[in-house]
Amino acid sequence: MTSADPPRFIRRIPEGDDRERLTCLDCGHVAYENPKIVVGSVVELEGGVLLCRRAIEPRRGFWTLPAGYMEMQETVEEGALREAWEEARARLTLEGVLAVYSIARLGQVQVIFRARLAEPGFAAGPESLEVRRFDWDEIPWDALAFPSVHWALQTWREGAGAPLGAPAGNPGTDPRGATPLPGGVAL
Amino acid sequence: MTSADPPRFIRRIPEGDDRERLTCLDCGHVAYENPKIVVGSVVELEGGVLLCRRAIEPRRGFWTLPAGYMEMQETVEEGALREAWEEARARLTLEGVLAVYSIARLGQVQVIFRARLAEPGFAAGPESLEVRRFDWDEIPWDALAFPSVHWALQTWREGAGAPLGAPAGNPGTDPRGATPLPGGVAL
Ligand SMILES: [Zn+2]
Ligand SMILES: [Zn+2]
Numbered sequence: 001m002t003s004a005d006p007p008r009f010i011r012r013i014p015e016g017d018d019r020e021r022l023t024c025l026d027c028g029h030v031a032y033e034n035p036k037i038v039v040g041s042v043v044e045l046e047g048g049v050l051l052c053r054r055a056i057e058p059r060r061g062f063w064t065l066p067a068g069y070m071e072m073q074e075t076v077e078e079g080a081l082r083e084a085w086e087e088a089r090a091r092l093t094l095e096g097v098l099a100v101y102s103i104a105r106l107g108q109v110q111v112i113f114r115a116r117l118a119e120p121g122f123a124a125g126p127e128s129l130e131v132r133r134f135d136w137d138e139i140p141w142d143a144l145a146f147p148s149v150h151w152a153l154q155t156w157r158e159g160a161g162a163p164l165g166a167p168a169g170n171p172g173t174d175p176r177g178a179t180p181l182p183g184g185v186a187l
Numbered sequence: 188m189t190s191a192d193p194p195r196f197i198r199r200i201p202e203g204d205d206r207e208r209l210t211c212l213d214c215g216h217v218a219y220e221n222p223k224i225v226v227g228s229v230v231e232l233e234g235g236v237l238l239c240r241r242a243i244e245p246r247r248g249f250w251t252l253p254a255g256y257m258e259m260q261e262t263v264e265e266g267a268l269r270e271a272w273e274e275a276r277a278r279l280t281l282e283g284v285l286a287v288y289s290i291a292r293l294g295q296v297q298v299i300f301r302a303r304l305a306e307p308g309f310a311a312g313p314e315s316l317e318v319r320r321f322d323w324d325e326i327p328w329d330a331l332a333f334p335s336v337h338w339a340l341q342t343w344r345e346g347a348g349a350p351l352g353a354p355a356g357n358p359g360t361d362p363r364g365a366t367p368l369p370g371g372v373a374l
Contacts (some may be wrong), residue, residue: 019258026214035257036221037296070222071206075289075363076296077356096353100284100298102262109224109263111287111296164353166283169264176262 035107039079040067041115042098042156043090048135049153052087052128054145059181061129062145065112065152066090068127076111084115088131089123092116099155099168101148103177112152114164147179222294226266227254228302229285229343230277235322236340239274239315241332246368248316249332252299252339253277255314263298271302275318276310279303286342286355288335290364299339301351334366 011020014030022031042065043050051063066088070079077094084090098114124131134140136157144150155168170177198207201217209218229252230237238250253275257266264281271277279302288297311318321327323344331337342355357364 024211024214024216027211027216029211029214029216029218031216031218033259034221034223035259035261037224070296072220072222072294073291074222075291075357076287077289078291078363096356097284097287100263100287102264104260104262104265107259109257109296109298166351167354169283170262176265 033107035109037070037076037079038067038108038110039070039076039083039113040065040110040152041080041084041092041094041113042152043084043088043092043115043117044156044160045117045133048133049139049156050088050090050122050131050133051139051149052124053130053132055124055127055129059145062143063140064145064149067110067112077113080111080113080115085125087125087128089121089125090131091118093118096164097167098159098164099152101151101168101170101177103148105176105178105180108177110148110152112148112155114156114159146181147174148177220294222296224257224263224266225254225295225297226257226263226270226300227252227297227339228267228271228279228281228300229339230271230275230279230302230304231343231347232304232320235320236326236343237275237277237309237318237320238326238336239311240317240319242311242314242316246332249330250327251332251336254297254299257298264300267298267300267302272312274312274315276308276312277318278305280305283351284354285346285351286339288338288355288357288364290335292363292365292367295364297335297339299335299342301343301346333368334361335364 009022012023013020052066053063054060066084068083081092084092092115095114099112101110122131151171196209199210200207239253240250241247253271255270271279282301285301286299309318338358
């Protein structure tokens with residue numbers, strides 16, 4: 001098998017383990033799947049929030065928080081700052097953790113900070129079509145990319161102007177992050 | 188190469204990516220490394236806390252929180268409850284997130300809850316030699332398994348008796364989780 005061929009995996013229980021793992025048919029390598037961490041921010045700006053319109057699938061054209069997958073060798077804070085730069089060309093000051101969401105359907109944990117601009121200015125990075133400040137009553141609720149963007153904005157609104165309290169978890173309407181995206185989007 | 192042989196990996200930059208990833212020499216499979224999520228709890232009990240003495244390496248014989256790696260298809264809350272049962276045979280009620288720590292050295296994020304027993308009783312699970320309640324002044328500080336156990340216990344103590352506030356992050360003395368373990372333990 002050359003490196004141009006995609007690896008072929010089956011699910012089986014490795015020796016000494018207690019559940020099925022993806023195992024490479026060609027070399028036996030076990031691809032342990034672990035939940036992935038998304039780090040992002042609700043960025044407060046003049047009473048409103050900063051949103052990015054996605055330039056990439058899934059949910060291209062929909063609005064989201066500056067957020068993305070945490071990388072190795074960084075902290076959650078460093079990851080959130082990096083993503084804000086990559087997606088919104090914004091330098092942030094993080095106030096603290098606003099919410100910790102689980103999307104069990106995807107094996108994903110989202111650590112969402114409350115933040116503000118550390119210096120003026122923002123612009124679309126390579127993964128965004130557009131970056132804009134929205135007043136609360138301007139937020140395009142029907143064009144948000146993911147349910148967790150709704151959740152984070154609602155959580156931000158409920159605590160706006162007050163010191164951060166204990167972080168929110170998933171809303172009672174979706175305690176495990178099990179609701180699929182509208183329109184049958186496979187994510 | 189049979190499945191009994193360990194896979195052989197090199198670091199290289201896959202097409203379309205921007206950093207080095209572990210790549211299998213035999214089949215080209217890219218083992219994307221992502222930060223792993225540890226979920227655990229500081230369990231309050233009669234003014235003290237519950238600790239587990241580790242039955243497994245690393246740090247066998249040292250004391251730790253009931254905590255462990257989050258699995259796919261579960262929420263952070265479900266993971267923390269599962270680990271408390273596996274390690275301390277304790278059924279918990281989670282109050283909320285006490286701390287979110289990053290151990291950049293390991294590519295690890297720890298989501299630590301403040302919790303209490305949902306029903307009486309605890310006992311050593313298969314990964315623990317012993318599970319004990321400690322008053323604050325009995326805590327075996329020199330025999331704690333990991334720096335983050337210190338951090339979480341200190342954070343718990345500072346907020347004991349008060350409603351949960353914004354979660355703690357890493358302490359100022361180790362903002363990135365870079366300090367190795369005592370005695371040169373390779374973790
Ligand atoms: Zn393989
Ligand atoms: Zn391989």
